[in-house]
Amino acid sequence: NAGVTQTPKFQVLKTGQSMTLQCAQDMNHEYMSWYRQDPGMGLRLIHYSVGAGITDQGEVPNGYNVSRSTTEDFPLRLLSAAPSQTSVYFCASSYGSGLNQPQHFGDGTRLSIL
């Protein structure tokens, strides 16, 4: 199993550009989520999904969109990148729709906005 795969691993954008961070898992997990990690801030939840067709906002959703059309994929879209979105982004997945299961994390996408 590949687990949770995030692409790209690194990306540099200019302010105002758009892009999609990809996240795919091959474990048939229902729950998927996106976090951003900034120095000294720990991980902050951006959006999450408890199953295909269902998404909800986390702590810091502004500037990001998500969709969940399949169980396997949970892309994160930046519509108009801002320097404040420079961060490391992690996708995670787990069994079930609750949080009584371990989360499996990808290795992250390092995003710089100039």
Next chain:
Amino acid sequence: SQQGEEDPQALSIQEGENATMNCSYKTSINNLQWYRQNSGRGLVHLILIRSNEREKHSGRLRVTLDTSKKSSSLLITASRAADTASYFCATDAHGRQGGSEKLVFGKGTKLTVNP
């Protein structure tokens, strides 16, 4: 916010010593999890402890939970240089679907184990 807060922020010890990290949280939880993150990598799950459990072991790891004090501790015994990493606690929080749907992380403890 139901965020867990780890203490200390940084910890430096010698190989063979024990390392203890603490986590405090603000409101009632169903479970608490500990994760490890090596530099430049994603988080790896270590242990999940439920609110009705007081202690859990996994190899050299021991986790305790005191719901009356809203705190947890992670003990790594006989530490090794390979244990050098950041350690995070995470607690569950309710979402709009009514169930426990959000995992909220603390800021982490950076552990350095010197050979």
